[in-house]
Amino acid sequence: MxxxxxxxxxxxxxxxxxxxxxxxxxxxxxxxxxxxxxxxxxxxxxxxxxxxxxxxxxxxxxxxxxxxxxxxxxxxxxxxxxxxxxxxxxxxxxxxxxxxxxxxxxxxxxxxxxxxxxxxxxxxxxxxxxxxxxxxxxxxxxxxxxxxxxxxxxxxxxxxxxxxxxxxxxxxxxxxxxxxxxxxxxxxxxxxxxxxxxxxxxxxxxxxxxxxxxxxxxxxxxxxxxxxxxxxxxxxxxxxxxxxxxxxxxxxxxxxxxxxxxxxxxxxxxxxxxxxxxxxxxxxxxxxxxxxxQDTDWWGAGPGAHSHLAGMRWWNVKHPAAYAQRLHAGASPGHGREILDDDAKVLEHLMLRLRIAEGLEIAEYNALPQLGPSAAEPISDRLIAELVKEGLLEEEAAQPSAAHPAGRAVLTLQGRLLADAVTRRLLG
Ligand SMILES: C[S@@+](CC[C@H](N)C(=O)[O-])C[C@H]1O[C@@H](n2cnc3c(N)ncnc32)[C@H](O)[C@@H]1O
Ligand code: SF4
Incomplete structure (x- = not known):
């Protein structure tokens, strides 16, 4: 944190x-x-x-x-x-x-x-x-x-x-x-x-x-x-x-x-x-x-702790004394919050999913709202093929299958070393 x-x-x-x-x-x-x-x-x-x-x-x-x-x-x-x-x-x-x-x-x-x-x-x-x-x-x-x-x-x-x-x-x-x-x-x-x-x-x-x-x-x-x-x-x-x-x-x-x-x-x-x-x-x-x-819900308790519920993120006041003072006065210890818009959700989903071995469902991603009119190209077959060719995404996982109709984007070992760069590429 x-x-x-x-x-x-x-x-x-x-x-x-x-x-x-x-x-x-x-x-x-x-x-x-x-x-x-x-x-x-x-x-x-x-x-x-x-x-x-x-x-x-x-x-x-x-x-x-x-x-x-x-x-x-x-x-x-x-x-x-x-x-x-x-x-x-x-x-x-x-x-x-x-x-x-x-x-x-x-x-x-x-x-x-x-x-x-x-x-x-x-x-x-x-x-x-x-x-x-x-x-x-x-x-x-x-x-x-x-x-x-x-x-x-x-x-x-x-x-x-x-x-x-x-x-x-x-x-x-x-x-x-x-x-x-x-x-x-x-x-x-x-x-x-x-x-x-x-x-x-x-x-x-x-x-x-x-x-x-x-x-x-x-x-x-x-x-x-x-x-x-x-x-x-x-x-x-x-x-x-x-x-x-x-x-x-x-x-x-x-x-x-x-x-x-x-x-x-x-x-x-x-x-x-x-x-x-x-x-x-x-x-x-x-x-x-x-x-x-995996973008599920959690409550973060304690000074500076972050929480996430149904697309809203919030964070508590940072100093333990201010935190205690709020709670003991019957108030929320929350300091700020934001409701994630569709662009932020796509970005976060992509960044988090790419870091895990299950990888990113390409079909699921393609179904998400895209990143705004001027922004990225969606994940396309061409881009995935390019990343596979460069040895950054697993070839086998990227193949469509019954369980994963459009395949999955899963980092190779080389890809894990360059996870942030791969994310940026996928964002266009
Ligand atoms: C917040 S610590 C809590 C555990 C416990 N206080 C400890 O340090 O043993 C959790 C882990 O974050 C990692 N960590 C903290 N600061 C880091 C940094 N600047 N770079 C890399 N890892 C860090 C450390 O490996 C640490 O074990
Ligand atoms: S300062 Fe505390 S929390 Fe941070 S790494 Fe050291 S022991 Fe862990």
């Missing part, structure tokens, strides 16, 4: 949903519904990180580490009331994702209490996926047990690298030896595991990256996320690069590292299902993240 909020229309104080959204909600009962819960606390701010998170323990009334869970539960109640007032048919939560920040800086009992409130207010579907992010240092046997008992099903550990000098450049405070221990603790508690890695850190050699990948493979997590390091504006990392203290990111080096990740992960039985995400099978994919990429 980026920490800079987009422009948009102001959110009404009561957070009520516009008529168009209410009408659409009634027809979306078959769409999965997810909940994102933002925990805006970290022990240390990593130099590369732009997420909406704070190291202070107390950020104001209702926004200290102790009082924040109650504020968050207040938003969940507010969400249930808002949906009810809009006449939305009740939908149980198919996924819940606690992200941050570092959710596990709160006691596991508090995370369990927040989950229990969500369950009581919305219900969870049978087999719902419930994830929390965690730093390796914040996971103990007792806390893993509490999470599993409360209904959490997976934990995503921020490992980033197995190499001490790379971790130091990233300002990570955990000892690499804590990762196997934390991973084993999660396994013993019966939780699914995911490990986050970052590649392309200044000073990281290809050998360093290979070592990190092989360390991950020794642990055999259910899921691996491999992110290229992004230099976010305004971070300590960006200042270090600007001052010449650290080398800049090298796109070719990052491409080589993505290729190595794909090679080693694939050989070890992992398959990509989104450009940066690999899993051991369909049942170990992150269903919650797939919701984002």
């Amino acid at each position: 980026p920490s800079v909020l987009p422009p948009g229309d102001p959110m009404p104080a009561d957070g009520s949903l516009p008529e168009a959204v209410r009408a659409d909600l009634a027809s979306r009962t078959d769409r999965p519904f997810g909940l994102y819960v933002h925990i805006p606390f970290c022990q240390v701010r990593c130099g590369y990180c732009d997420f909406n998170t704070y190291t202070a323990e107390d950020l104001g009334p209702g926004a200290s580490r102790q009082s924040y869970p109650d504020t968050l539960i207040r938003e969940l109640e507010f969400a249930a009331e808002t949906l009810q007032a809009a006449g939305a048919p009740q939908r149980q939560l198919d996924t819940v994702f606690f992200g941050g920040g570092t959710p596990t800086l709160l006691p596991a009992e508090e995370l369990a209490r927040i989950l229990a409130a969500a369950r009581e207010l919305f219900g969870l579907t049978p087999g719902a996926e419930v994830t929390t992010e965690a730093n390796p240092d914040t996971m103990t046997e007792a806390s893993a047990g509490v999470l599993a008992e409360a209904g959490f099903t997976r934990v995503s550990l921020g490992m980033q690298s197995a190499v001490p000098h790379v971790l130091a450049t990233l300002d990570r405070t955990h000892n690499p030896e804590n990762v196997p221990a934390a991973h084993q603790t999660l396994r013993s508690a019966g939780l699914q595991t995911s490990l986050d890695l970052i590649y392309g850190t200044p000073g990281e050699s290809l050998g360093d990256w290979e070592h990190s990948l092989r360390s991950v493979l020794q642990l055999r997590p259910d899921h691996v996320s491999a992110y290229s390091l992004i230099v976010e504006e305004g971070t300590a990392l960006s200042a270090q690069i600007r001052r010449g203290v650290l080398e800049d990111i090298d796109a070719d080096d990052q491409a080589d590292k993505y290729l190595l990740a794909d090679e080693l992960l694939t050989a070890a039985g992992y398959a990509w299902y989104e450009v940066s995400n690999f899993s051991t099978g369909e049942e170990t994919r992150s269903r919650h993240n797939l919701h984002y990429w």
Whole structure:
């Protein structure tokens, strides 16, 4: 979740949903519904990180580490009331994702209490996926047990690298030896595991990256996320690069590292299902993240959190104190919102779908309203053929079949390296 909020229309104080959204909600009962819960606390701010998170323990009334869970539960109640007032048919939560920040800086009992409130207010579907992010240092046997008992099903550990000098450049405070221990603790508690890695850190050699990948493979997590390091504006990392203290990111080096990740992960039985995400099978994919990429509905609770319901996006005020103050005054914590027009929907649909292994239904896309009179050529046979010829789209997937009458646009390995460029080409 980026920490800079987009422009948009102001959110009404009561957070009520516009008529168009209410009408659409009634027809979306078959769409999965997810909940994102933002925990805006970290022990240390990593130099590369732009997420909406704070190291202070107390950020104001209702926004200290102790009082924040109650504020968050207040938003969940507010969400249930808002949906009810809009006449939305009740939908149980198919996924819940606690992200941050570092959710596990709160006691596991508090995370369990927040989950229990969500369950009581919305219900969870049978087999719902419930994830929390965690730093390796914040996971103990007792806390893993509490999470599993409360209904959490997976934990995503921020490992980033197995190499001490790379971790130091990233300002990570955990000892690499804590990762196997934390991973084993999660396994013993019966939780699914995911490990986050970052590649392309200044000073990281290809050998360093290979070592990190092989360390991950020794642990055999259910899921691996491999992110290229992004230099976010305004971070300590960006200042270090600007001052010449650290080398800049090298796109070719990052491409080589993505290729190595794909090679080693694939050989070890992992398959990509989104450009940066690999899993051991369909049942170990992150269903919650797939919701984002597949344009389903989710409520994002917490400061700066983004939500999406029936073509409307909104985002909460960013600072935890302002967030708490609004909720405790009985107002919506929403800051701004926008109703996506047809052009924005097409653009978003195309960008998100192309990033996942299922790819983009060409028939479905061609049926969508196009991008305005002066804009792009729609996806045409000619353009698809060109991209296939250039090795950026899978030839077989692009063929029409009974299940996919106009074929699908699925990125090849080379295409995944150039996903943004392929998207731009498809937009004309
Ligand atoms: C918000 S963090 C939450 C997890 C936990 N706080 C941690 O860092 O271990 C989620 C993941 O985003 C990734 N991430 C954050 N900032 C990034 C950046 N600038 N470039 C690439 N990946 C980033 C990291 O891999 C991190 O594990
Ligand atoms: S621990 Fe995670 S959320 Fe916190 S600053 Fe580091 S990367 Fe960002």
